[in-house]
Structures are given as C-alpha cells and as structure tokens.
Amino acid sequence: MAGLVDIDGHPTWVEDLGGGAAPLLLLHGGLSNSDALLATLGPGLSEHYRVIAFDRRGHGYTADTAAEFHYAGMAREAVSVLEKVAGGPAHLVGWSDGGIIALLVALQRPDLAAKLVVIGTNYHVDGIQPVELDPGSPVFQELGRAYVERSPDGPGHLEEVIRKSMQLTRTEPSLTTEDLARIQQPVLVVAGDDDLVALPHTVSLYEALPNGQLAVVPGASHALPLEQPATLTGLILPFLAAEGPPQTLMPIRRARTTATDAEKAR
Known part of the structure; x- marks a missing residue:
C-alpha cells in the first residue's frame, strides 16, 4: 500500500510493504524523504519485517503547512502512523532527524517502541559539529532534486523548507543524558567514523542508554545509509533478531550494569 493517509488531519504519504512479519517503521532524515x-x-529489511515508511510534513510527497518544524510535532506524526498504520508497536529505524524522532517516541510512548536503531543521531543541538554546509554541494543538490520531483508544494517552496530545517537543527533537540537513561528498549547507536554528529556525542548517547549497543562504521559519513546500505543492514538485522542482552566473554560496562540492576532488584 502506498498513498496519502490522514495523519492528525493532514494528508501524509505512507508506504506499507505489508506482510505478516513484525512491523518496522523507517524514519527518514531531515530534508530527505521515505524513498x-x-x-x-528496504530491500534487505523487508525480507524479515513488515516495513512501513512515511514522509513527514514538508518532506517528500507530503505537503507542508505554515507551522515551523519541531521534533515534538514530528514525533506526534510518527506516533499517529504507528497507531493508525502499524496498529501497535514496531521496531524504529531512524536516520539523523529520524533517529531523534525514534528517541522521542520511545520516551513519550514506550508502548509503541520495540527496538530502536538510531543512525547519525544527536540528542542535543550541541552534538552537531560546527561545519559549514554548502548549498551547492552534491548532497544539497541531490536533496533539492528529490524535493522538486516529489513535493506537492512545488519547487518554489524548497527555500522555505530549507529555512525551517536549518532553524530546527540550530535550536533542537535538547534531551539530556538523564532523559536517555529512561529509555529501556534495546537501542543500536550507529554512526560513520566521519559523521556530522561528533563522535564523543555519539559515545555519550550510547553510554547513557541502559540497553545500548554501539557501532562506528569505518569509511563512512553522515550519509551512511546511502554509502554503505549492505553494511548497515548487516548490523541492523542481527540486532533486531537477538533475544535478550548481548552475551560476551569479557563484559565490562555491561557487567557493571548487570550488577547495578541486581542491586536495584534487592
């Protein structure tokens, strides 16, 4: 199924690959789209899961509104898609802004979040490295081309969407490590070794999560899903399929976590 679905009163482009497997919701990055x-x-994940994706407001085939972009609103969209399309909890796989949204959904509606995979994701605005993004770069050119091909608002609206997106990333998100510590779901944190998100920030995200796992992919940037999709799929599938916490021969961080949990249970 692919088409417009009423999500909170706004026609929203949703694609549901169907099947009887457990649902998995893909959450695209900023200025990007579900495609x-x-x-x-999609090809690798849909062999094992019912893959669902949607275009957030002002992205892809979903028209924009006059409102500014805020992650809280984007998380509400995702919750509505989970309720209306998935029909309940799903694994959440989010890239960049999509990863932020996955974290917010897990915090606000833990009943709808199974396992999480967050790719190139910052939890605080300070986690983005101070780099100048060139609107004339190949990445921006490709994002613009994809927008023009899909947007019902027309090519003239692209400048406004870029403005809203840049304003969003300059001011949000503002989660803390204490917030992250409330997320009890298993979370796989993935980043490129040359990511837009600073590596110490990525590590702090991982370390704040009670049930986190970390993968840093060599030779990859913030565009990891586009650069190395097979590598990324190869990390995601075993993580989602695993039962229980990781069992390793020399646990250190996890040994401390297990001991702490045992103390709390007394």
Whole structure:
C-alpha cells in the first residue's frame, strides 16, 4: 500500500510493504524523504519485517503547512502512523532527524517502541559539529532534486523548507543524558567514523542508554545509509533478531550494569 493517509488531519504519504512479519517503521532524515531509506535499507529489511515508511510534513510527497518544524510535532506524526498504520508497536529505524524522532517516541510512548536503531543521531543541538554546509554541494543538490520531483508544494517552496530545517537543527533537540537513561528498549547507536554528529556525542548517547549497543562504521559519513546500505543492514538485522542482552566473554560496562540492576532488584 502506498498513498496519502490522514495523519492528525493532514494528508501524509505512507508506504506499507505489508506482510505478516513484525512491523518496522523507517524514519527518514531531515530534508530527505521515505524513498531514500526504502531504496537502500528496504530491500534487505523487508525480507524479515513488515516495513512501513512515511514522509513527514514538508518532506517528500507530503505537503507542508505554515507551522515551523519541531521534533515534538514530528514525533506526534510518527506516533499517529504507528497507531493508525502499524496498529501497535514496531521496531524504529531512524536516520539523523529520524533517529531523534525514534528517541522521542520511545520516551513519550514506550508502548509503541520495540527496538530502536538510531543512525547519525544527536540528542542535543550541541552534538552537531560546527561545519559549514554548502548549498551547492552534491548532497544539497541531490536533496533539492528529490524535493522538486516529489513535493506537492512545488519547487518554489524548497527555500522555505530549507529555512525551517536549518532553524530546527540550530535550536533542537535538547534531551539530556538523564532523559536517555529512561529509555529501556534495546537501542543500536550507529554512526560513520566521519559523521556530522561528533563522535564523543555519539559515545555519550550510547553510554547513557541502559540497553545500548554501539557501532562506528569505518569509511563512512553522515550519509551512511546511502554509502554503505549492505553494511548497515548487516548490523541492523542481527540486532533486531537477538533475544535478550548481548552475551560476551569479557563484559565490562555491561557487567557493571548487570550488577547495578541486581542491586536495584534487592
């Protein structure tokens, strides 16, 4: 199924690959669209899961509104898709802004979040490295081309969407490590070794999560899903399929966590 679905009163483009497997919701990055992840991760993931994706307001085939972009509103969209399309909890796989949204959904509606995979994701605005993004770069050119091909608002609205997106990333998100510590679901944190999100920030995200796992992919940037989709799928599938916490021969961080949990249970 692919088409417009009423999500909170707004026609929203949703694609549901169907099947009887457990649902998995793909959450695309900022200035991107659901096709980007469906084309790269969809083929491998859909062999094992019912893959669902949607275009957030002002992205892809979903029209914009006059409102500014805020992650809280984007998380509400995702919750509505989970309730209305998935029909309940799902694994959440989010890239960049999509990863932020996955974290917010897990915090606000833990009943709808199974396992999480967050790719190139910052939990605080300070986690983005101070780099100048060139609107004339190949990445921006490709994002603009994809927007013009899909947007019902027309090519003239692209400048406004870029403005809203840049304003969003300059001011949000503002989660803390204490917030992250409330997320009890298993979370796989993935980043490129040359990511837009600073590596110490990525590590702090991982370390704040009670049930986190970390993968840093060599030779990869913030565009990891586009650069190395097979590598990424190869990390995601075993993580989602695993039962229980990781069992390793020399646990250190996890040994401390297990001991702490045992103390709390007394």
